[in-house]
Structures are given as C-alpha cells and as structure tokens.
Amino acid sequence: MREDIASLRNEYTQSSLDELSLLKNPFDQFEKWFEEVKRSAIPEPNAMVICTVNSNSQPSSRTVLLKDLSKKGFTFYTNYDSRKGKEIARNNSVSLLFPWLELERQVIVQGKAERISRSASEEYFHLRPKGSQISAHVSNQSERIINRIALESKLNLLKEEYKDKEVPLPDNWGGYLVIPYSIEFWQGCPNRLHDRIFYEWAGDSWNVGRLSP
Numbered sequence: 001m002r003e004d005i006a007s008l009r010n011e012y013t014q015s016s017l018d019e020l021s022l023l024k025n026p027f028d029q030f031e032k033w034f035e036e037v038k039r040s041a042i043p044e045p046n047a048m049v050i051c052t053v054n055s056n057s058q059p060s061s062r063t064v065l066l067k068d069l070s071k072k073g074f075t076f077y078t079n080y081d082s083r084k085g086k087e088i089a090r091n092n093s094v095s096l097l098f099p100w101l102e103l104e105r106q107v108i109v110q111g112k113a114e115r116i117s118r119s120a121s122e123e124y125f126h127l128r129p130k131g132s133q134i135s136a137h138v139s140n141q142s143e144r145i146i147n148r149i150a151l152e153s154k155l156n157l158l159k160e161e162y163k164d165k166e167v168p169l170p171d172n173w174g175g176y177l178v179i180p181y182s183i184e185f186w187q188g189c190p191n192r193l194h195d196r197i198f199y200e201w202a203g204d205s206w207n208v209g210r211l212s213p
C-alpha cells in the first residue's frame with residue numbers, strides 16, 4: 001500500500017448545512033454558496049465537471065466553465081461536434097459537479113442538456129476576446145491532430161483573415177442549458193459525518209431531503 005497516499009487525510013470543520021438555514025429553492029441556495037465561493041480564494045469558481053455517456057454507456061468527464069445561471073438551469077459553451085457534444089446529441093442526460101474543495105463543499109447536479117438559441121450563443125460569443133473567437137474556428141475540438149504547429153498555422157491564417165472583420169459564430173459552437181431535476185449540496189463535517197441535502201424536482205415544486213454521508 002502507498003502509505004503516503006493512504007495517510008492523506010483532512011478533518012472538515014469549516015461549516016455545516018441544516019434544514020433550518022437552507023433556502024427553499026435550490027437555485028437560491030446555489031447562488032448563496034456561489035457568492036461565498038467567489039469571495040473565497042477558490043481559483044476558477046465557475047469551473048464544473050460535466051459527465052456525459054457514450055453509446056456503450058461509457059461515461060466521460062471534463063471541466064467546463066459555467067457562463068450563466070438562472071432559475072432554468074446552468075449554461076456552458078462548447079463545440080457541438082466535440083466528444084461531449086456528440087454524446088449529448090445521443091443522450092442528453094448529464095451530471096455536473098462543482099468541486100469547491102477549499103470550502104469543503106461540492107454541488108452535484110443531474111439533468112438534461114439542451115442547446116440554447118443561436119442568437120443567445122451569438123451574444124455570448126461576441127463578448128469573448130477576439131483570440132478566443134478565432135480559436136473556436138481553429139479547433140475541431142476532440143479530433144486527433146498531427147501536432148501543435150498545424151493549429152498555430154491555422155490560427156495565424158485566421159488572425160490575418162479577421163484582422164479588420166468581425167469573427168462569425170461557428171456553426172458548430174454554442175451553449176447548452178443544463179436543466180436540473182436534482183441538485184445535491186454537500187458540506188464536509190467532522191468525523192466524516194458530512195451533510196448532504198438534495199432537492200428533487202417533483203413536477204411543480206422541489207422536494208428536499210437528506211442523504212446519509
């Protein structure tokens with residue numbers, strides 16, 4: 001056994017989560033925690049791990065950035081032809097995980113991913129730095145490439161092409177809205193007796209419950 005790994009252990013003591021202080025709506029609860037995360041030293045507070053599944057039921061995960069939040073759900077942007085995009089096209093059930101470890105917290109969302117409108121994607125796309133807009137055209141995300149030089153020469157060509165022009169939104173780039181049916185808030189507690197409170201959508205309201213740690 002690797003004892004250096006087996007002995008890595010922290011006691012979680014920062015906070016607790018109880019039914020009395022919990023907000024009725026999970027989006028309000030998420031906002032409350034998110035504000036605390038933004039005020040903390042957590043790098044990339046809006047980073048979340050999204051998990052999708054392929055046609056063999058093989059899950060895959062990767063980090064993306066949350067770019068909008070509303071009472072409808074969680075929005076992120078990506079290439080629709082990427083591995084995740086193709087998997088979502090077949091099966092739009094996804095899970096999101098926010099690993100806010102510095103605050104001894106995680107939030108797990110289960111839901112369905114839906115493409116947002118092209119006009120909404122366009123609006124966000126043009127807020128991005130020009131270099132990022134051009135890179136969205138350069139990268140056929142998730143496809144195998146020969147080397148980095150191929151990317152950089154394409155980048156240089158496109159930089160020249162769009163020097164004095166607006167960069168158009170690529171056809172295969174845009175946002176997904178993840179509409180949750182369950183959201184779990186996890187707060188680390190002493191002796192591994194952590195708090196786990198979940199909200200589940202019951203069609204017209206959210207049911208709240210507690211899970212054993």
Ligand SMILES: Cc1cc2nc3c(=O)[nH]c(=O)nc-3n(C[C@H](O)[C@H](O)[C@H](O)COP(=O)(O)O)c2cc1C
Nearest residue numbers: 044047062063064065077078079082083084085142
């Ligand atoms: C901090 C961080 C933020 C990221 N944000 C995004 C993002 O918002 N959208 C995106 O498509 N990829 C993002 N990526 C890259 C993805 O993790 C991933 O490599 C890429 O989307 C391809 O994934 P796929 O091949 O599974 O589709 C980010 C990676 C990191 C580490």
